Amino acid sequence: xxxxxxxxxxxxxxxxxxxxxxxxxxxxxxxxxxxxxxxxxxxxxxxxxxxxxxxxxxxxxxxxxxxxxxxxxxxxxxxxxxxxxxxxxxxxxxxxxxxxxxxxxxxxxxxxxxxxxxxxxxxxxxxxxxxxxxxxxxxxxxxxxxxxxxxxxxxxxxxxxxxxxxxxxxxxxxxxxxxxxxxxxxxxxxxxxxxxx
Amino acid sequence: xxxxxxxxxxxxxxxxxxxxxxxxxxxxxxxxxxxxxxxxxxxxxxxxxxxxxxxxxxxxxxxxxxxxxxxxxxxxxxxxxxxxxxxxxxxxxxxxxxxxxxxxxxxxxxxxxxxxxxxxxxxxxxxxxxxxxxxxxxxxxxxxxxxxxxxxxxxxxxxxxxxxxxxxxxxxxxxxxxxxxxxxxxxxxxxxxxxxx
Amino acid sequence: xxxxxxxxxxxxxxxxxxxxxxxxxxxxxxxxxxxxxxxxxxxxxxxxxxxxxxxxxxxxxxxxxxxxxxxxxxxxxxxxxxxxxxxxxxxxxxxxxxxxxxxxxxxxxxxxxxxxxxxxxxxxxxxxxxxxxxxxxxxxxxxxxxxxxxxxxxxxxxxxxxxxxxxxxxxxxxxxxxxxxxxxxxxxxxxxxxxxx
Amino acid sequence: xxxxxxxxxxxxxxxxxxxxxxxxxxxxxxxxxxxxxxxxxxxxxxxxxxxxxxxxxxxxxxxxxxxxxxxxxxxxxxxxxxxxxxxxxxxxxxxxxxxxxxxxxxxxxxxxxxxxxxxxxxxxxxxxxxxxxxxxxxxxxxxxxxxxxxxxxxxxxxxxxxxxxxxxxxxxxxxxxxxxxxxxxxxxxxxxxxxxx
Numbered sequence: 001x002x003x004x005x006x007x008x009x010x011x012x013x014x015x016x017x018x019x020x021x022x023x024x025x026x027x028x029x030x031x032x033x034x035x036x037x038x039x040x041x042x043x044x045x046x047x048x049x050x051x052x053x054x055x056x057x058x059x060x061x062x063x064x065x066x067x068x069x070x071x072x073x074x075x076x077x078x079x080x081x082x083x084x085x086x087x088x089x090x091x092x093x094x095x096x097x098x099x100x101x102x103x104x105x106x107x108x109x110x111x112x113x114x115x116x117x118x119x120x121x122x123x124x125x126x127x128x129x130x131x132x133x134x135x136x137x138x139x140x141x142x143x144x145x146x147x148x149x150x151x152x153x154x155x156x157x158x159x160x161x162x163x164x165x166x167x168x169x170x171x172x173x174x175x176x177x178x179x180x181x182x183x184x185x186x187x188x189x190x191x192x193x194x195x196x197x
Numbered sequence: 198x199x200x201x202x203x204x205x206x207x208x209x210x211x212x213x214x215x216x217x218x219x220x221x222x223x224x225x226x227x228x229x230x231x232x233x234x235x236x237x238x239x240x241x242x243x244x245x246x247x248x249x250x251x252x253x254x255x256x257x258x259x260x261x262x263x264x265x266x267x268x269x270x271x272x273x274x275x276x277x278x279x280x281x282x283x284x285x286x287x288x289x290x291x292x293x294x295x296x297x298x299x300x301x302x303x304x305x306x307x308x309x310x311x312x313x314x315x316x317x318x319x320x321x322x323x324x325x326x327x328x329x330x331x332x333x334x335x336x337x338x339x340x341x342x343x344x345x346x347x348x349x350x351x352x353x354x355x356x357x358x359x360x361x362x363x364x365x366x367x368x369x370x371x372x373x374x375x376x377x378x379x380x381x382x383x384x385x386x387x388x389x390x391x392x393x394x
Numbered sequence: 395x396x397x398x399x400x401x402x403x404x405x406x407x408x409x410x411x412x413x414x415x416x417x418x419x420x421x422x423x424x425x426x427x428x429x430x431x432x433x434x435x436x437x438x439x440x441x442x443x444x445x446x447x448x449x450x451x452x453x454x455x456x457x458x459x460x461x462x463x464x465x466x467x468x469x470x471x472x473x474x475x476x477x478x479x480x481x482x483x484x485x486x487x488x489x490x491x492x493x494x495x496x497x498x499x500x501x502x503x504x505x506x507x508x509x510x511x512x513x514x515x516x517x518x519x520x521x522x523x524x525x526x527x528x529x530x531x532x533x534x535x536x537x538x539x540x541x542x543x544x545x546x547x548x549x550x551x552x553x554x555x556x557x558x559x560x561x562x563x564x565x566x567x568x569x570x571x572x573x574x575x576x577x578x579x580x581x582x583x584x585x586x587x588x589x590x591x
Numbered sequence: 592x593x594x595x596x597x598x599x600x601x602x603x604x605x606x607x608x609x610x611x612x613x614x615x616x617x618x619x620x621x622x623x624x625x626x627x628x629x630x631x632x633x634x635x636x637x638x639x640x641x642x643x644x645x646x647x648x649x650x651x652x653x654x655x656x657x658x659x660x661x662x663x664x665x666x667x668x669x670x671x672x673x674x675x676x677x678x679x680x681x682x683x684x685x686x687x688x689x690x691x692x693x694x695x696x697x698x699x700x701x702x703x704x705x706x707x708x709x710x711x712x713x714x715x716x717x718x719x720x721x722x723x724x725x726x727x728x729x730x731x732x733x734x735x736x737x738x739x740x741x742x743x744x745x746x747x748x749x750x751x752x753x754x755x756x757x758x759x760x761x762x763x764x765x766x767x768x769x770x771x772x773x774x775x776x777x778x779x780x781x782x783x784x785x786x787x788x
Contacts, residue, residue: 005262012209012603013258016216019607023615023681024220036693037700051678058674061604062667065596076259080385083255087248090220102233109234188671202459209406210455213413221417273456277582280452284445287417299430306431399656406603407652410610418614470653474779477649481642484614496627503628 010082011068017086018061021093022054028097048177049100049114053092055184060089060121063151067125070147071132072140081131085124092117099177107173115166115176122159129155207279208265214283215258218290222247225294245374246297246311250289252381257286257318260348264322267344268329269337278328282321289314296374304370312363312373319356326352404476405462411480412455415487419444422491442571443494443508447486449578454483454515457545461519464541465526466534475525479518486511493571501567509560509570516553523549601673602659608677609652612684616641619688639768640691640705644683646775651680651712654742658716661738662723663731672722676715683708690768698764706757706767713750720746 029050032042074082095114102110129151132138139148161183169176226247229239271279292311299307326348329335336345358380366373423444426436468476489508496504523545526532533542555577563570620641623633665673686705693701720742723729730739752774760767 005259005266009208009212009262011600013212013216015600015604016213016607017220019604020217020220020611021223022677023608023611024224026612026681026684027224027615027618029682029685031689035700036689036696036698040689040700040704050682054678054681055674058671058677062596062670062674065600069596079259080255083252083259083385086219086255087251090223090251091226091247093223094226098228098233098237105233107233109232109237113237188674202456202463206405206409206459210409210413213410214417217414217417218420221421224421276456277452280449280456280582283416283452284448287420287448288423288444290420291423295425295430295434302430304430306429306434310434399653399660403602403606403656407606407610410607411614414611414614415617418618421618473653474649477646477653477779480613480649481645484617484645485620485641487617488620492622492627492631499627501627503626503631507631 005074005079007068007071007074010074010079011065014064014082014086015061017090018057018064021090022057022061024093025050025053025096028093028100030100045103046100048181049096049103052177052180052184053096055188056118056180057089057092059184059187060125063125066147066151067129067132070140070143070151071138072143073138075138078128078131078138081124081128085121085128088117088121088124092121099173103173103177107177108169108171111169111173111176111180112166114180115162115169118180119159119162119166122155122162126155126159202271202276204265204268204271207271207276208262211261211279211283212258214287215254215261218287219251219254219258221290222250222293225290225297227297242300243297245378246293246300249374249377249381250293252385253315253377254286254289256381256384257322260322263344263348264326264329267337267340267348268335269340270335272335275325275328275335278321278325282318282325285314285318285321289318296370300370300374304374305366305368308366308370308373308377309363311377312359312366315377316356316359316363319352319359323352323356399468399473401462401465401468404468404473405459408458408476408480409455411484412451412458415484416448416451416455418487419447419490422487422494424494439497440494442575443490443497446571446574446578447490449582450512450574451483451486453578453581454519457519460541460545461523461526464534464537464545465532467532469532472522472525472532475518475522479515479522482511482515482518486515493567497567497571501571502563502565505563505567505570505574506560508574509556509563512574513553513556513560516549516556520549520553596665596670598659598662598665601665601670602656605655605673605677606652608681609648609655612681613645613648613652615684616644616687619684619691621691636694637691639772640687640694643768643771643775644687646779647709647771648680648683650775650778651716654716657738657742658720658723661731661734661742662729663734664729666729669719669722669729672715672719676712676719679708679712679715683712690764694764694768698768699760699762702760702764702767702771703757705771706753706760709771710750710753710757713746713753717746717750 029046030043031039032046033039034042095110095117098110099107099114133148133152136143161179165176165179165183168179226243227240228236229243230236231239292307292314295307296304296311330345330349333340358376362373362376362380365376423440424437425433427433428436489504489511492504493501493508527542527546530537555573559570559573559577562573620637621634622630624630625633686701686708689701690698690705724739724743727734752770756767756770756774759770
């Protein structure tokens with residue numbers, strides 16, 4: 001059977017899932033109880049969880065685009081790994097909601113689930129890339145060797161960061177959230193540095 | 198009246214509905230009652246329903262793309278059959294929610310509705326394809342005969358699988374869910390096999 | 395100031411709003427009280443409202459595409475009329491929800507709001523078209539005269555149908571719903587007939 | 592590392608977030624208590640908040656497109672500023688919901704949050720533009736000087752309008768809402784005037 005999906009089509013579909021998952025996050029931001037002003041101020045766990053998740057999805061979306069900038073074709077196996085990857089991305093509003101609603105009460109279980117989700121996302125992303133780049137399977141003929149090796153090399157430390165943050169949730173939910181925020185900010189600024197070089 | 202919609206435009210719109218329907222599924226994943234940790238563990242029917250529905254929508258989206266890879270033009274009847282098909286796709290978050298919230302209590306009615314929805318989706322998909330391919334009505338001049346006959350031949354067994362799973366819900370909700378999961382996994386791996394050939 | 399938006403860009407954005415509004419409808423479909431099986435059967439007002447709204451949005455989306463097939467450029471006024479039109483389209487999940495939840499108790503107010511929304515949508519659509527086509531302001535040089543006059547001629551009877559259905563809600567919510575369904579089915583089949591000619 | 596994202600890709604992703612954020616607003620429109628007819632009439636704060644936010648998002652989306660019409664390339668820093676900007680855009684359904692549900696009880700805190708959100712959006716938008724246009728960093732070689740200086744000049748007064756409306760919320764929620772509505776209508780008509788010139 002001829003398989004005719006182009007990388008562009010698959011990327012547009014993926015971009016849609018990224019955009020929807022990020023934008024749905026706001027549905028789980030709620031006022032805390034009390035007067036309006038206090039309820040808005042006390043909702044900071046909701047704002048924090050929203051911001052970390054939105055930035056993290058934004059970063060993973062940018063990385064996903066970098067992968068697609070290096071591939072020339074897709075096959076059904078790649079397509080299905082991508083669907084599984086998107087299934088994890090689209091799952092992220094749930095741990096975000098749990099984190100926001102349980103952080104003030106300790107939040108270790110919620111922060112662990114949150115870290116687990118982003119760890120799985122990093123692993124699925126790594127699987128997607130390893131499948132595409134192994135022996136240059138789906139790569140463009142003119143794929144940039146520095147970009148290709150850069151993506152491959154950055155996968156392990158990135159996953160390790162998320163595993164560390166996930167495990168730190170067993171000690172303290174607040175510690176884990178601080179690490180999630182630092183990871184997101186690190187990638188935002190590291191990304192920005194690329195743009196200047 | 199001149200009808201100017203291109204297959205690309207219609208496919209982009211359809212892809213949007215697929216992406217939104219799949220991503221909305223997460224809004225119906227909820228913690229079970231109890232402590233946070235137990236509530237998260239006991240929410241497995243939600244996770245199961247989410248995963249099966251997400252994968253199934255992903256597979257049907259891929260199949261829908263295969264159909265569009267073989268057609269050269271669309272007419273208003275095809276457009277309207279496609280709207281009806283998308284109406285069924287966009288309906289799927291509802292049976293997913295019902296299945297997740299009723300599975301633990303037997304879940305036969307919920308599982309039946311779930312199977313009915315995916316059966317209707319398979320039938321609408323088949324209708325879409327039969328309309329487009331009958332006498333080559335909307336096909337490209339260079340449509341691949343193997344792909345065309347492959348889509349036509351795979352429609353009946355696919356529908357039969359969903360009818361079987363739907364009817365099994367009358368015996369047991371758990372049995373039906375197991376069958377839905379097996380069907381989804383079968384298509385994920387069968388699809389991946391294509392990519393290797 | 396140079397205004398550089400293309401019709402394609404504006405149409406893609408509009409298609410996104412159509413796809414999201416239609417797919418969000420499912421969030422307001424709920425089981426009726428009672429056992430699962432009875433609650434699912436008794437939820438028919440939800441299913442009816444969902445189906446009518448989804449088909450109606452699908453039809454208006456197709457008509458909106460026909461308008462865009464005839465225009466060559468957009469200006470800021472057209473852009474803003476289109477935003478107002480999309481504001482009405484994106485509003486439709488609300489009257490759909492009200493209709494579904496109040497139909498069984500008479501539903502005259504809900505059905506009136508529903509009719510009012512689709513009447514406003516028809517009017518905004520008409521305004522969009524009249525602005526674009528007046529003196530051929532935004533039309534393509536090779537715009538099809540039959541299509542242009544066809545869109546212009548079909549606007550008044552279409553609006554009248556929605557006004558009639560809206561006013562019938564003052565007599566009976568059920569009568570109005572029957573008319574909304576008939577209008578949607580009429581356009582689905584009338585559209586399909588085009589495809590065959 | 593080679594960075595291969597095109598402005599078109601980034602703009603399509605942004606357009607998706609705009610379209611989703613605007614369309615999600617309807618999920619927070621609710622009937623007021625009482626009979627259906629009275630509940631619908633008394634829900635005017637919901638309708639008002641919906642309309643102002645939808646139009647404001649529409650205007651900012653149009654401005655964002657104007658920015659993209661002048662740039663030739665994107666870098667990672669621009670990408671990340673854009674993600675932060677979209678994070679504010681996607682946040683807007685929350686203050687809209689708060690405004691709608693608290694306006695009748697004074698609504699000063701809700702209106703202040705609302706103004707703060709749109710002020711931050713204006714600032715993020717300004718930052719995006721200043722980064723892109725500083726020394727012509729990302730501009731097209733044939734960028735239109737009048738458009739470039741027009742965007743730069745309109746940033747300060749636009750931000751000042753939102754700051755003023757935000758501060759007016761400390762006096763009265765109703766006053767602030769009236770100002771938000773006037774700003775939106777001003778931009779809608781000012782935009783339309785462009786189209787005629």
